[in-house]
Amino acid sequence: MRATLLPGESSLGVMGGGQLGRMFVHAAQSLGFRTVVLDPDTDSPAGLVAHQHIRADYLDPNGLNQLAQQCAAITTEFENVPAEALEQLAQTRFVAPAGASVAICQDRAAEKAHFAASAVACAPYAVITTEADLLAVGDDLLPGILKTATMGYDGKGQVRVRSRSDLAAAWAELKQVRCVLEQMLPLALEISVISARSDRGDIVQFPVQQNLHIDGILAVTQVPAPDVSQELQAQALASAARIAASMNYVGVLCVEFFVLQDGRLIVNEMAPRPHNSGHYTMNACDLSQFDLQVRAMAGLPLTQPRLHSPTVMLNLLGDLWFMEQAPTAAGTQPAPRGGAALLGGGPAQGAAPGVERTPAWDQVLALPGTHLHLYGKANARPGRKMGHLNITAGTPEQAESTARRAAALLGLSIAW
Ligand SMILES: Nc1ncnc2c1ncn2[C@@H]1O[C@H](COP(=O)(O)OP(=O)(O)O)[C@@H](O)[C@H]1O
Ligand SMILES: [Mg+2]
Structure with missing residues (x-):
């Protein structure tokens, strides 16, 4: 078992300098950790507040070496960080989440296979790699949403399709990259769950949050979730815990779900990091999602966060x-x-x-x-x-x- 990294004497590093990295840096600093950010941008939100900002590309071996030399543990603030970079860092340092977990979250096809392996239902889908896959799509998947398997976010990289001719046009529009076609589901609402899991396998979870998206971007999160039964909330929490445990996940994980009009719970996607829908925890709970990210990396105890304010x-x-x-x-x-x-x-x-x-x-x-x-x-x-x-x-x-x-x-x- 690795040694716990104690506040006041260790440095923590993060790949990526966006707002999620910035809020991680703030949480780590308030516990007394030294912080280092690796990001190519001179003005990155996290780079501006960290003790040290290494301005380098994510695959630059010198930048990665510097980060590993400076930090006892390293995390990422975005899921598209190259898996090779995390693997290089993991040769000498504790990296959480592991490259293998991030790789699952980076790819919608791998993600859906993982949901099935965790016995959590997702939308009916097909993976489209070739023209033959496109032709073989079942009628039950239309109308549907064609999503690029990798690099999509905030509704980007997806096209809604009603017919087979729409589908062919959409795949051409997405440059015929590997895609996932999902059946269009009748949504009642959307929720998500933030979990934190330690390398000892302990897991704690925040209450379920209800999310409203506008134009594919999160607009509003409400906690407690006003329109979700206790039973469904318990199901979402248990599903998210299974999804985390079955990939031996370490760190903070967000799992997004749909609640269908018939009341069924369907998993949508996940992010291997704190999430926009978990920002409410910063003021609503006695520990935030970023506090738990820091604790999970440092090997400090994960205690159950308490929601103190709607x-x-x-x-x-x-x-x-x-x-x-x-x-x-x-x-x-x-x-x-x-x-x-x-x-x-x-x-x-x-x-x-x-x-x-x-x-x-x-x-x-x-x-x-x-x-x-x-x-x-x-x-x-x-x-x-x-x-x-x-x-x-x-x-x-x-x-x-x-x-x-x-x-x-x-x-x-x-x-x-
Ligand atoms: N299969 C689906 N059926 C109905 N709506 C969907 C489906 N997939 C996605 N959506 C809608 O599109 C939004 C964005 O899709 P999502 O897969 O979460 O991509 P992103 O990575 O851009 O967040 C979802 O929050 C939901 O509102
Ligand atoms: Mg989403």
Whole structure:
């Protein structure tokens, strides 16, 4: 068994310098660990706050050597870190999660095979590698969603298809890379579970969170999950624990699920790291997902986190910086059209940005229980994750009503 890394005398490293790395660095530093980030970008959110920033490509042997020399344990903040890099680091250092676990999460086909091996139901699917696979697809998978097997995120790399001709066109659009075709399921809602597992096999879990996505990007997380029965929550927690244990996972793992209109629970995908839908834990729980990531890496005890406040998390995308005019008062936004939508004076996602402004943080922070987290990104862009706002309260109703006021002040109108 490896020695525990004690706060105040060890260094921890992270591959990747995005916001997840930054929040990991903050948690590690508050426990007294020295922190090192490897990321090629000079202005990365985590690189700006770590004790040391190694500016190197993820496969640069010198950069990886430096990281290994500096740190007793290393983690990753994104799943597309090259598996070879983690394997090189693991030759001399403790790496969690292991390259083999990350490799499963990087590939939708491997991920689905792992779900089946863990006895957790996922959507009916087919792996498409060749033209013959495309032709052999069963009628039951249409309508469906064609997803690239690797590198997809935030709804990118996927196309919805209704017919076989759609399917052929979609595969051409995705450059005929290896894909997974999934049956389109009738969703009632989406939930996720954050688990942390140690190298001794101990596992602790946060309560189930309910998530609302808009245009493929997470917009709102609510905890406790308002529309999910206790029974289904217990099933989601048990399924996530099996998925983690059956790959001997070490670290923080997020598993996303669909709840279907007939009430069935179906696993969607997973991420080998803390997750956007777990950001509520920073203010809602006595330990955050990043605290548990640090503990799992260091071999420190994982204790069961306790939810102390009902919470709503609002994601803050770059769109908010490009409102044509600041909204004047809460509750004056137009009603959303056609279900969940981001409204206000800002352009649609991907539209040419207008004049940049700073959102009215002072007004939002005047509301009780608001916790603003900005990631230190210099340039706002529509669709870019700039920060999040956690709203804690004594009851779920209070958290939701304050969240609605905060959303209105920001010009962020969300139908949820
Ligand atoms: N099989 C499916 N049936 C219905 N909706 C789906 C299906 N797969 C994905 N979606 C919708 O698309 C969103 C993004 O898909 P997901 O596989 O989670 O990709 P990403 O890696 O971009 O998050 C999901 O959150 C869900 O709303
Ligand atoms: Mg997803």
